Amino acid sequence: MNKYGIWLLAPLLISACDNPTSATPAVVPEQRQQHSAELQNMIRQVKNNLVFVEGGDFLMGDFGKEYGPEKLRYDTNHDSKPLHKVTLSSYSISKYKTTNQEYQSYLKLNGLQLKKSDNFLIQESWDDLNKLPDTPAHIDWYDAEKYCAWLGKVSGLPFALPTEAQWEYAARSRGQFIIVGTNSGVLEMDGIQRGINISGSWDREEFARKMGLKSGIATALPVDNYPPNPLGIYDMAGNGYDWINDWYDPDYYKYSTAVDPWAQKNPCIRAVREFMILKRSIQK
Numbered sequence: 568m569n570k571y572g573i574w575l576l577a578p579l580l581i582s583a584c585d586n587p588t589s590a591t592p593a594v595v596p597e598q599r600q601q602h603s604a605e606l607q608n609m610i611r612q613v614k615n616n617l618v619f620v621e622g623g624d625f626l627m628g629d630f631g632k633e634y635g636p637e638k639l640r641y642d643t644n645h646d647s648k649p650l651h652k653v654t655l656s657s658y659s660i661s662k663y664k665t666t667n668q669e670y671q672s673y674l675k676l677n678g679l680q681l682k683k684s685d686n687f688l689i690q691e692s693w694d695d696l697n698k699l700p701d702t703p704a705h706i707d708w709y710d711a712e713k714y715c716a717w718l719g720k721v722s723g724l725p726f727a728l729p730t731e732a733q734w735e736y737a738a739r740s741r742g743q744f745i746i747v748g749t750n751s752g753v754l755e756m757d758g759i760q761r762g763i764n765i766s767g768s769w770d771r772e773e774f775a776r777k778m779g780l781k782s783g784i785a786t787a788l789p790v791d792n793y794p795p796n797p798l799g800i801y802d803m804a805g806n807g808y809d810w811i812n813d814w815y816d817p818d819y820y821k822y823s824t825a826v827d828p829w830a831q832k833n834p835c836i837r838a839v840r841e842f843m844i845l846k847r848s849i850q851k
Contacts, residue, residue: 602676609672610722613661618799620733622657625742626650627732628820634744641746646817653732654826660729660737662800663790664809665714668700673714682710695780701789703807711810728812730829738803740796748803750794764793765805 626634628650631641642648674681684693696705706714711728719726729737738748745752749764756762760769768784775786787807795801813819813829 605672606676606721609669609676610718613669613718613722616662617659618662618737619659620657620737620798621741622655623741624652624654625736625739626744627653627735627742630744635746646820649820651820651823652825653736653823653828655732655736656827658729658733660733660800662795664703664802664807665711666701666790667697667704670704670706670714671697671700673717677717682706692780692782692785695775695782696785696787698780699778699789701791702787703790703802705807708810712812728810730827731811731813732828734809734811737798737800738796740798748796748800750796754804762793762805766793 629640629642629647630650631637631639633650635641671681673679681697684690693705696702715726715728718724736742739745740748740752743752747754747765749755751764754762755764756767758767760767762770766774766788771784771786771788774788775781775783778786780786790801790806792806793801796803
């Protein structure tokens, strides 16, 4: 299924030594020492939040008609078909979406500023979405890619956005035939507005009021607010979107490779899906 993703780390390189070098501007010794300590704390936190995902084979795409209990398609879009076998190598992925705290630490360490909203009418709500440290960060695909590249440079580890296949495999708990990546494999709601294992509109509005935010129903909740899926990964079915590494091609499933597929950037493929982040680490 065409989902959208987070950053991940090749498991064989997890034991690589940290590299404290970063692209920070010139600073005085006291500032340099403070930045170094903040950087090392950030790297340590990111590493501690990684979940190892053992590789294997799975059927990628809309499996509803063949393997769903109702034998009906789950997705009306043709780009989630055909169902096809994929083999993935093992990897590690963050248990949480990248938080405002993590992303804004990256901005601070590099002397960068948080981007403003393109629409001045919603600037106040946009500011609120980026205010709470433990809620998902809101950035575009290009900034997400830059963040991952920087994280890889300063840690000495190959961080990157996950591929679509890696995200779907992790969301489905290593490719099982489950519809959504929650703890139970389904969306559990108390009525139509309050969520049990995923946030409902009432939950988001209540949280916004409690925190004094103007973002209302668009408000994201803390990244550990609901239980993780069986692999220990949170928010694989809600609380915002995640970016994936692949560039969008509606016919990609027809010719993608069977082993560790990745739709790389191609100048002939310009139809990049608007907010194709999946799902995972970074919210649009």
